[in-house]
Amino acid sequence: xxxxxxxxxxxxxxxxxxxxxxxxxxxxxxxxxxxxxxxxxxxxxxxxxxxxxxxxxxxxxxxxxxxxxxxxxxxxxxxxxxxxxxxxxxx
Amino acid sequence: xxxxxxxxxxxxxxxxxxxxxxxxxxxxxxxxxxxxxxxxxxxxxxxxxxxxxxxxxxxxxxxxxxxxxxxxxxxxxxxxxxxxxxxxxxx
Amino acid sequence: xxxxxxxxxxxxxxxxxxxxxxxxxxxxxxxxxxxxxxxxxxxxxxxxxxxxxxxxxxxxxxxxxxxxxxxxxxxxxxxxxxxxxxxxxxx
Amino acid sequence: xxxxxxxxxxxxxxxxxxxxxxxxxxxxxxxxxxxxxxxxxxxxxxxxxxxxxxxxxxxxxxxxxxxxxxxxxxxxxxxxxxxxxxxxxxx
Amino acid sequence: xxxxxxxxxxxxxxxxxxxxxxxxxxxxxxxxxxxxxxxxxxxxxxxxxxxxxxxxxxxxxxxxxxxxxxxxxxxxxxxxxxxxxxxxxxx
Amino acid sequence: xxxxxxxxxxxxxxxxxxxxxxxxxxxxxxxxxxxxxxxxxxxxxxxxxxxxxxxxxxxxxxxxxxxxxxxxxxxxxxxxxxxxxxxxxxx
Amino acid sequence: xxxxxxxxxxxxxxxxxxxxxxxxxxxxxxxxxxxxxxxxxxxxxxxxxxxxxxxxxxxxxxxxxxxxxxxxxxxxxxxxxxxxxxxxxxx
Numbered sequence: 001x002x003x004x005x006x007x008x009x010x011x012x013x014x015x016x017x018x019x020x021x022x023x024x025x026x027x028x029x030x031x032x033x034x035x036x037x038x039x040x041x042x043x044x045x046x047x048x049x050x051x052x053x054x055x056x057x058x059x060x061x062x063x064x065x066x067x068x069x070x071x072x073x074x075x076x077x078x079x080x081x082x083x084x085x086x087x088x089x090x091x
Numbered sequence: 092x093x094x095x096x097x098x099x100x101x102x103x104x105x106x107x108x109x110x111x112x113x114x115x116x117x118x119x120x121x122x123x124x125x126x127x128x129x130x131x132x133x134x135x136x137x138x139x140x141x142x143x144x145x146x147x148x149x150x151x152x153x154x155x156x157x158x159x160x161x162x163x164x165x166x167x168x169x170x171x172x173x174x175x176x177x178x179x180x181x182x
Numbered sequence: 183x184x185x186x187x188x189x190x191x192x193x194x195x196x197x198x199x200x201x202x203x204x205x206x207x208x209x210x211x212x213x214x215x216x217x218x219x220x221x222x223x224x225x226x227x228x229x230x231x232x233x234x235x236x237x238x239x240x241x242x243x244x245x246x247x248x249x250x251x252x253x254x255x256x257x258x259x260x261x262x263x264x265x266x267x268x269x270x271x272x273x
Numbered sequence: 274x275x276x277x278x279x280x281x282x283x284x285x286x287x288x289x290x291x292x293x294x295x296x297x298x299x300x301x302x303x304x305x306x307x308x309x310x311x312x313x314x315x316x317x318x319x320x321x322x323x324x325x326x327x328x329x330x331x332x333x334x335x336x337x338x339x340x341x342x343x344x345x346x347x348x349x350x351x352x353x354x355x356x357x358x359x360x361x362x363x364x
Numbered sequence: 365x366x367x368x369x370x371x372x373x374x375x376x377x378x379x380x381x382x383x384x385x386x387x388x389x390x391x392x393x394x395x396x397x398x399x400x401x402x403x404x405x406x407x408x409x410x411x412x413x414x415x416x417x418x419x420x421x422x423x424x425x426x427x428x429x430x431x432x433x434x435x436x437x438x439x440x441x442x443x444x445x446x447x448x449x450x451x452x453x454x455x
Numbered sequence: 456x457x458x459x460x461x462x463x464x465x466x467x468x469x470x471x472x473x474x475x476x477x478x479x480x481x482x483x484x485x486x487x488x489x490x491x492x493x494x495x496x497x498x499x500x501x502x503x504x505x506x507x508x509x510x511x512x513x514x515x516x517x518x519x520x521x522x523x524x525x526x527x528x529x530x531x532x533x534x535x536x537x538x539x540x541x542x543x544x545x546x
Numbered sequence: 547x548x549x550x551x552x553x554x555x556x557x558x559x560x561x562x563x564x565x566x567x568x569x570x571x572x573x574x575x576x577x578x579x580x581x582x583x584x585x586x587x588x589x590x591x592x593x594x595x596x597x598x599x600x601x602x603x604x605x606x607x608x609x610x611x612x613x614x615x616x617x618x619x620x621x622x623x624x625x626x627x628x629x630x631x632x633x634x635x636x637x
Binding site: 456457458459460462479507515531532533534535536537538540 | 549564565566569570572573575576577578579580581582583585588624
């Protein structure tokens with residue numbers, strides 16, 4: 001068993017929802033999930049954002065699905081931090 | 092339920108109210124709200140400021156409305172930090 | 183009610199009073215007020231200084247008045263930090 | 274007896290598994306093992322990643338074997354931290 | 365009442381006394397006064413030094429007088445930190 | 456009596472043993488000795504590594520001897536930290 | 547009474563004694579004296595080193611004498627930190 005503690009995603013999104021609504025929609029997925037969205041580049045119809053997600057045990061599939069629902073796409077996973085859980089229960 | 096902990100806004104404002112009055116008007120919106128205004132560029136009639144807002148549970152709509160009342164406009168949301176509240180009560 | 187915690191002022195002043203006398207005159211305005219004056223540029227008759235003021239509850243009007251009495255002028259407010267007071271008493 | 278506390282590996286890997294799956298597969302090897310994968314460069318068929326591994330007593334052979342199973346190869350060991358164990362038991 | 369906590373002076377001095385003797389002569393002026401002298405530029409007959417003075421309540425007149433006795437001159441006051449004393453006794 | 460607390464060595468070594476084996480061989484020399492090896496440059500037959508050694512009381516002769524046994528050579532001692540032992544016993 | 551807490555010396559020394567032997571010879575002069583020697587530049591017959599000395603009450607004359615005995619010379623005193631002793635006993 002492993003736990004994802006940190007994810008840095010390079011995401012391309014339309015102008016709407018804005019960065020705040022985008023971050024809120026992700027934070028809404030889990031208790032104590034901390035989302036930081038920094039806008040990197042703004043183009044005519046889209047903007048590139050860096051999404052930093054920190055949490056005790058991040059569910060990436062849930063995150064990815066929500067990003068898709070928001071009309072955005074994960075351009076790349078720039079950084080991840082994964083920890084082997086202390087109570088390893090079989091594999 | 093989510094809480095906005097941090098907002099970085101790129102704002103265009105007229106020279107009046109000045110940065111101090113501007114920050115004070117925002118800080119006045121909530122208990123323990125910390126507002127940092129840094130003047131980035133001064134033009135003939137306007138100035139670009141970076142507004143950093145930190146708080147336990149920032150009400151963005153209230154912030155945005157006050158900024159508008161001050162004759163200024165949010166040029167972009169540069170960074171946001173949103174946290175999924177611990178006691179998640181339905182969605 | 184709000185409290186000013188930090189002010190960064192870009193000030194133009196004559197050579198006299200010098201930076202030390204200038205800072206002392208400001209610090210004299212309030213208990214526990216911390217004043218840092220850094221000389222940025224020295225011209226023939228004037229010098230540009232950056233004045234950093236930190237305190238629990240800075241009275242800007244008093245500061246501005248004293249700066250004027252010292253023959254100097256606030257060129258710009260570069261940064262401010264204002265906090266919404268915990269015990270908010272009506273508005 | 275010595276213990277490996279930190280390893281920084283420069284690894285070349287195919288696009289699949291992605292950085293998250295890659296880090297997870299490594300973290301799965303040991304309790305409390307912290308894996309950070311940063312994507313450095315993306316080419317047509319491969320990507321260069323920097324893998325930072327931290328743990329109390331890292332088993333490099335296990336790590337190397339798993340990396341190979343994932344279709345990737347260790348391009349170089351960029352940094353290592355090894356500590357002489359306190360209870361030295363013969364040599 | 366105010367207290368000077370920090371002074372940064374740009375000083376021009378002859379080669380003798382050297383930086384160590386210079387700093388010692390200043391430190392000798394008060395209990396717990398911390399003096400840091402960094403040599404910035406060495407010319408044929410003089411050297412430019414940056415003198416950082418930290419203390420609870422620095423007496424600038426005493427400092428200035430001693431610098432003069434050492435054959436040196438304060439070229440400029442680069443930074444000062446002054447604090448309004450807690451027990452303000454009349455003005 | 457003095458104690459060596461830190462050594463930074465610029466070392467030229469063959470590709471084998473690799474950085475990990477090299478660091479392990481040094482860490483094996485003493486209890487609680489922390490070895491950090493960073494690969495700086497890789498040439499056809501050799502590589503330049505920076506070896507940072509930290510410990511309570513490093514035995515340099517032992518270190519130097521082991522480095523030699525590993526087929527490597529100390530190109531230069533880049534930094535050392537030595538402390539005069541508290542209980543100075545004659546000289 | 548004053549105490550020297552820190553000295554940064556720019557020293558020119560022959561290749562022998564090496565940086566480690568040099569630092570050890572200085573550290574040997576006092577209890578708890580911490581010596582850091584960083585090699586800056588290596589020439590054919592000499593090398594420039596920066597010697598950082600930290601201690602509670604550094605005896606500069608002793609240091610200078612030992613440096614001379616080691617065949618080296620203090621090129622310049624780059625930084626000093628001197629503190630006015632708490633119990634000032636006459637002057």
